[in-house]
Amino acid sequence: MKTSAAAERPPAEGLVRALRQALRGAPVVAREAGFPRAWWRHLGEQGLLGLSFDLDGRGPRADWPTIARLAGGMARETGSLGLTLGWMLNEMLGRCVIGSAGNESERVRALLRRMAAGQAIVGLAVSEPDAGAHPKRLRCSARREQDAQGERWLLDGSKSHVSNGPAADVFVVLAVTADDGLRKAFDAFLVEAGTPGLALQPSAGAGLGTISAPAPAPAPAAAVLAPLQHAGLQFEACAVPAGCRLGAGGTAFDRIARPVRVVEDALLTSAVVGAMHAELDALARWLRPTQPAPALLRRLGALRLELDALQAVADQAARRLEAEGPGTGLAQFNAGSRRLLERWQAEFESLAATLDDLGDAIAALSRDIRCVLGIARSVGETRQFEAGQRMLLTEESDEVPA
Ligand SMILES: Cc1cc2nc3c(=O)[nH]c(=O)nc-3n(C[C@H](O)[C@H](O)[C@H](O)COP(=O)(O)OP(=O)(O)OC[C@H]3O[C@@H](n4cnc5c(N)ncnc54)[C@H](O)[C@@H]3O)c2cc1C
Numbered sequence: 001m002k003t004s005a006a007a008e009r010p011p012a013e014g015l016v017r018a019l020r021q022a023l024r025g026a027p028v029v030a031r032e033a034g035f036p037r038a039w040w041r042h043l044g045e046q047g048l049l050g051l052s053f054d055l056d057g058r059g060p061r062a063d064w065p066t067i068a069r070l071a072g073g074m075a076r077e078t079g080s081l082g083l084t085l086g087w088m089l090n091e092m093l094g095r096c097v098i099g100s101a102g103n104e105s106e107r108v109r110a111l112l113r114r115m116a117a118g119q120a121i122v123g124l125a126v127s128e129p130d131a132g133a134h135p136k137r138l139r140c141s142a143r144r145e146q147d148a149q150g151e152r153w154l155l156d157g158s159k160s161h162v163s164n165g166p167a168a169d170v171f172v173v174l175a176v177t178a179d180d181g182l183r184k185a186f187d188a189f190l191v192e193a194g195t196p197g198l199a200l201q202p203s204a205g206a207g208l209g210t211i212s213a214p215a216p217a218p219a220p221a222a223a224v225l226a227p228l229q230h231a232g233l234q235f236e237a238c239a240v241p242a243g244c245r246l247g248a249g250g251t252a253f254d255r256i257a258r259p260v261r262v263v264e265d266a267l268l269t270s271a272v273v274g275a276m277h278a279e280l281d282a283l284a285r286w287l288r289p290t291q292p293a294p295a296l297l298r299r300l301g302a303l304r305l306e307l308d309a310l311q312a313v314a315d316q317a318a319r320r321l322e323a324e325g326p327g328t329g330l331a332q333f334n335a336g337s338r339r340l341l342e343r344w345q346a347e348f349e350s351l352a353a354t355l356d357d358l359g360d361a362i363a364a365l366s367r368d369i370r371c372v373l374g375i376a377r378s379v380g381e382t383r384q385f386e387a388g389q390r391m392l393l394t395e396e397s398d399e400v401p402a
Contacts, residue, residue: 012066014052016073022046023077032225033362035086035121035167043087044118052095053112060095064263067091067175068270069320072311074218075274076281079361081368082228086164090115092263093122094327097172097188097256101247108246111170111190123157123168125233126257133261133376135184135253140235142175142187143243151242153189155197155235165231166202169193173233174252185250186257189240197238213227224371261376262326265334270314272341272369276307279348279365286358299351313337334381338373344367 027038043049049064051070062070067088075084092113098108114120131137140157155175162171171191178185191198222230247255280303287300317337320330349366352358 005072012062012069015066016069018046019048019070019073020077021046023074029078029080029227031080032223033227034229035164035227036083037167039083040086040121041118044116049087049090049118050094050112050116050328052091053099053116054095055109055112055116061293064267064322065315065318068267068314068321071267072270072274072277072314075271076277079275079278079282079365080227081271081365081372082225084274085225085268085372086121086228086269088264088271089124089163090122092260092267093124093330096260096263097124097247098122098190099321101188105243107190108143120169121164121167123162123165123171123231124260125162125165125171125173125253126260127159127161129158129160129232132378133257135186135257138174138176138184138186140173142177142189142240144177145239150265153187153242153245155189155191155238155240157235159233159235161203162231162233164228165200165233166229168231168304171198171233172246172256173235177250181284184253186250186252188246188252190244190246191238191240197236197240201232201234201235203232225368244248247273259326261379262331262334264322264375265338266317266321266326266330268372268375269317269334269337269341270311271306272372273310273314275365275369275372276304276310276341276344276348279362279369280307281303282362283348283352283358285394286355296351296354299347303344303348303351310337310340310344310390313340331379332383332387335380335387336339338380339384341369342373345373 024045026042027036028398029036029039035287039051048070052060052064052067054060071084071088074087078084094112098115099112101108110121111122115122125140126138127133128138128140131139140155140159142153142155145152145154153175155173157175159171159173162168170193172187173189173191175189176184177187193200246252280300283300287296292300314337317330317333320333324330345366352362352366
């Protein structure tokens with residue numbers, strides 16, 4: 001039976017093409033000039049933001065496999081993991097955090113519409129200085145208060161590593177709302193930038209380590225993941241209305257922090273594969289006018305072929321996310337994928353180190369990839385340890401007896 005080319009095309013194809021066109025017609029982005037609002041609004045106007053939000057009750061326009069493909073395409077086309085991470089965060093926060101709290105008010109629906117139009121940027125504030133995102137060590141708190149103006153919450157404490165923090169219009173802030181000494185309960189709050197009692201501490205780097213202590217600013221062009229920037233937040237009796245609390249009380253760590261880590265890792269696999277393609281594209285452009293030795297060509301080709309295999313891994317992560325949700329099985333899969341990505345990147349860098357004067361673009365991409373592969377590193381290491389431990393505790397069903 002004959003099928004038309006259009007019928008064979010995967011549904012994501014139209015969006016992938018639309019994104020490529022929109023990126024080629026987008027305002028120029030300067031790496032050192034902060035997050036590019038005009039570029040962001042352009043994507044919103046082209047209908048390429050909020051694709052995974054359900055804005056009108058008819059379901060999202062893109063599922064996770066499509067979002068993952070688009071993230072990979074954006075990373076390859078722009079050569080910028082910072083822009084891609086910003087775009088992915090917008091999709092994740094809209095679908096998994098703000099749009100799924102179960103108590104969508106008009107305030108929440110309006111925010112989702114503004115995010116999809118490129119008019120509002122949202123940052124997620126979970127991690128804290130010297131605490132990472134470990135629930136036992138998180139301390140930023142919120143207490144309920146009732147006064148003549150009604151019920152409100154008062155936030156106190158610090159947050160760090162907030163991606164797109166300096167540009168954000170709104171933050172989703174996780175805070176401890178109960179602590180009996182054994183277990184903490186967390187709630188999430190929407191906090192507008194500029195709310196009295198909230199101070200922003202822009203960070204020069206991408207939060208490798210804490211950003212509580214102001215570090216000497218490096219040359220802006222050298223900042224990792226630029227033009228995406230990061231920030232710390234300081235709350236001092238910062239009052240937010242009761243209606244700004246997202247979702248069922250006391251459940252925010254399990255509802256937001258845990259699943260978002262898994263969703264982000266699954267989508268990042270695709271974004272990183274796209275950035276690796278950009279690295280190889282740049283290397284091939286550099287090599288074209290030279291006469292590389294056969295051994296070098298073979299190493300280049302091997303990296304290219306491995307990327308096709310890694311793309312299949314990335315697609316599988318996104319398919320599992322769509323089918324199973326962000327559970328333990330996918331978290332383990334992500335930990336394995338990250339190891340593969342780290343090995344590929346190490347091989348690329350060892351090849352690049354044999355060549356002189358490759359230029360800043362490849363070095364910047366490599367730095368960004370390394371940084372992204374380091375997000376929540378100890379969560380992945382915990383998964384590796386648990387997998388090793390399980391192997392010794394149980395006889396796996398496919399183990400061949402000696
Ligand atoms: C480029 C970059 C961007 C970042 N952007 C943000 C951001 O926008 N917002 C933000 O809040 N943080 C952000 N972070 C911080 C990041 O999420 C981690 O908190 C930070 O990298 C420290 O991670 P860690 O694994 O070393 O330590 P921790 O996060 O402290 O993890 C230590 C242990 O805590 C447990 N744990 C912690 N979190 C989880 C979880 N979700 N699920 C299961 N177990 C968990 C695990 O047992 C883990 O081994 C960013 C970091 C980087 C490098």
